[in-house]
Amino acid sequence: MKNILIVDDEQDIVESLKFVLEAADYSCCCAYNGEDGLRFAKEIEPDLIILDVMMPKINGYKISRLLKYDNKYKNIPILMVTARSQEEDKLIGEETGADEYITKPFDLDDVVRRVDKYLKG
């Protein structure tokens, strides 16, 4: 079973993502802040990471950059989630190497489809 790491300080959002992804036969690991997110990513080396941008301490951009510039982890797909939709933010997201960009409020089925694309496609 493919393993997905969900990193978001909004527990409710993590919960709903976890629910639909598990229903779609993925196993999920959750982190509720940036530090844990980065640590878990390195420890468990998940098959895919769903990463929120706005988080205290280490934000999503930074985590993405740290992982994408590290040969050991650079192949893990990253789906960046944010409430922001400004073009400049998208540019920053692309620079940090995120593979996909999801804007809140998102459609759960759409998220599952995007995950499927990387892990089942």
Next chain:
Amino acid sequence: MIKILFISDREDKISEYRAVFSSGAYEFFAYTDEKIIGELVTDVVIVDSALPDVKSLCKKLKSKNAVIILLGDNFDKETEKFISAFLTENMTADWVISSVNVSLRVKNALNALSDTNKNLADSLYRLNVLYDTSSRFAGTLDKNKLIQYMIEGLDKSLSFSLACTLSFFEEPVLLLNSLYDLSEELVSSLKMRMALNYKSKFENSDLDVDSLKAVKYVKHPANKFTFSLLQQDSLFAPISLGDNLYGCIEIFKETPFTAEDTACFQTIVQQVSLPLKSAALYQEIIETNSKLEKLERLKSDFISIVSHELRTPLTSIKNSLDILLGGKCGKLEPSADKFITMAQRNVHRLGGIINDLLDLSKIEAGKMDFQFKQMNIHSVIEYVKSTFGGIAKAKNLNLTADETENLPYICADSQRLEQALTNLVSNAVKFTPEGKTITVKSSLINAEDIHAPECFAQSTERLHGEYILVTVEDEGIGLAEKDFLQAFDKFAQIENSLSRKAGGSGLGLPIAKQLIEAHDGVIWCESRQTGSKFCFVIPAAARTAALA
């Protein structure tokens, strides 16, 4: 008493003339040579032409500004230039006296003429300075420059040795425009003097001498004024208009000021007060403007931040409802399904409002990016038509598109144009009852043929050339003509209960207006017998600048 100087070496002539001028009206002096010229103070000089080298003697006397009368006819043309009259050897006493008197009168008249001329020249110069100064006043709204121009004008017309100007703008400052340098002690006493002047003029005012800043502008710093400067003649005036006091000025001059000087001084000082008032008002406007701009920016930022913050909890609610309605937690009872669907519908609506608010604040802050491309309006209309196809069918509405074929291309951001047209059609769908028709039309139109209602004239007037016209006609409740302008006003919409009843943020039209205007287009609405008609135009010509 008229002083007569007689220069001759003939004793008989001297005594003869002494007798002629023996009356009390004259004072007679006789000399035999020219040695006395150095300290000569006299009204009339009578020179004996029998003296050697009369010409050079007359030339020397001329520089003393006296009336020169020659005795005898022994002179050349050269000499004639220097003399006012001549007397013959055997003239009677009466003739001599009248000759002297006539010459004196002519001389005095000439002097008076020359004085008048000089005064005229002075007045002309002052008038020029006044004119020049007032032109300079009219050319600026900078308070400091106005004060500077006033001082320069005063200097040119009155040539003061020192001007002390107290100006109250941000803080009181004493400007010292001086011919020579001023010692610290002199500056302190000038401050004190100004403070006293000021307090005596404006009783209830307060001026702290210790904290008063003095700024010196010295023309010739090599020299220094002493305290005797304070004994020079001075003029003082407040710079004020009505109740507004802008400052005070005092100028010093070595020679006494004349009445004309005083008038000139007052004119210039009064002239500066009106532009100073304008400058003060102008500055106020600038400050208010920048405050308003800041407020507008804060509002925009506030909306943006709040909207982002709203999106996160909204996502959680939406996700939970989606999971429940998707049957992932088991099948729902029909009544539960009904209410959860209702919640989902309203979450969707809330999301729409937040997006509208964000869009509007983004456009207003100039942060919205437009990707202009050459495109056909047809694709936009098709897209919107297909988007609303399902909804129109569900509401039993007849949504048709009536397009002119082969329309010229437009230069537009397809996504933004779709958004604008979506907003128009969405309103039409909302307000049109079942079974009725909504028509979207497109055509080519010349600016001269655009006839929008009067209230949109300001926008449509500036149009010229060819445009693509898109109209959305519905058979709904329509719009009263007095509400036309309000329909596109975001502030009016927020208070509009109709839009709330119909759902949506009510920001659809204001957003559409902003989007169309970003395309150099104009949007308006018209009355119909039933329903309303919304129209917009986009320039048909390609905008190469935007493409580059």
